[in-house]
Amino acid sequence: MNKERDMLRGRRLFLLIGGCALALTAAGFLFAYQFVDPAPPSEITIAAGRKDGAYYRYAERYQAILAADRITLHVRETKGSGDNLKLLRDPESGVDLAFLQSGTSGEEADSLVSLASVAYEPLWIFLRGEPPESLVELEGKRLAIGDEGSGTRLVVNRILSAAGIDSPPTELHALGGTEAAHALEKGEVDVAFFVASVEAPFVQDLLRIDGLRLVSLERSPAYARRQRNLASVTLLQGVIDIEKNTPPEDVRLLAPLAILVARNDFHPALIDLVLAAAGRVHGTPGIFEDKSEFPSARYVDLPLSEEAARFLERGPSFFNRFLPFWAANFLDRMLILLIPILTLLIPLFKVVPAVYRWRVRSRFKRWYRDLQTIDIALSRIGDEVDHRATMERLESIQDELGKITVPPAYGDELYHMRFHVSLVRDRARSQFRDEAEVKKQ
Helix, strand or coil: CHHHHHHHHHHHHHHHHHHHHHHHHHHHHHHHHCCCCCCCCCEEEEEEECCCCHHHHHHHHHHHHHHCCCCEEEEEECCCHHHHHHHHHCCCCCCCEEEEECCCCCCCCCCEEEEEEEEECCEEEEEECCCCCCHHHHCCCEEECCCCCCHHHHHHHHHHHHHCCCCCCCEEECCCHHHHHHHHHHCCCCEEEEECCCCCHHHHHHHCCCCEEECCCCCHHHHHHHCCCEEEEEECCCCCECCCCECCCCEEEEEEEEEEEEECCCCHHHHHHHHHHHHHHHCCCCCCCCCCCCCECCCCCCCECHHHHHHHHHCCCHHHHHCCHHHHHHHHHHHHHHHHHHHHHHHHHHHHHHHHHHHHHHHHHHHHHHHHHHHHHHHCCCCCCCHHHHHHHHHHHHHHHHHCCCCHHHHHHHHHHHHHHHHHHHHHHHHHHHHHHHHHC
């Protein structure tokens, strides 16, 4: 019965110490969890531009890629960069991401961050007849300069203003995309400006229509030097159609950049996911782009997100390279808990065994104190020792030692204790026997 009671006490002691350790660990876990980012949303919205434009096609490809990681991307049609910027600035719009044309963000977008530039967007200038030697020769003509709120409109306004032909007698028409292309074909305008991808259907159509010419801006490098958000690119002779030699000569173009922009509260985990999708969409070589040139940190107008800068420099995180997004994100979020938990667990791993060892040894120390007291009393000459009480105490200690159980690590201490009790008990018996014989004589 006593042995079972000792075992029960040992278990209770172990549970008490372990429970305290777990409580401290749980408290540390809850404290650290306050600093863990919430899980990323499963639905996000991107403002993408007109359905016949490159932005919308990019967004649809992102949508398909993100769907594989169970992220739903809603694609919102807009008039272009100007609209996209307004939607991003409005927290009530529900828009999280947008494509912006470089140079359209201005300096007031404090709530926004750039994720990357993703593609060149050349400025195409089509007209009938012979192209002019300079833009000044377009004065007095009917110009389709893009819809209100479009990136085309913003770029063209700056270029026409620099050339001094942005007011009458020049006629400026708010037409863009397919609508402007049809107006040019029908002769309703003399010149049409487009900021669009080379894959845009209306650009491909205009390049193949007899009688229409693409204007080469020979001073495009100078424009690009003056406006850092523009690049100078060259459409090589025959690159559109080698058999028909389209275009018939090299054409110099100015090219804004398509910039992927987010609100500054966009979830960091989704930045990695979106940029990984951007790499798959924009990382292949194109008419103007080299392989793996995009996504890039170049040409961005707004401050680059820290997470985006890390991704563009180092690539995906370790977990994202080998695990599904949900698993990688969970582990990334939990890493913040690792330091405080280890800070608690390492001392606990040292303290708990020490406390348990102290508790076990404290029992031996109590017996050793009693044993030492008896041994000292036996050593004093002339002192009267209560024989019966001394032997009863020694027998009691011996009996207690025979009933207790200790972990194997403390077995040597138990057997040392039993041996020492036996020594003192034998000495006491011998001494009491000698004293009894002396008294008889």
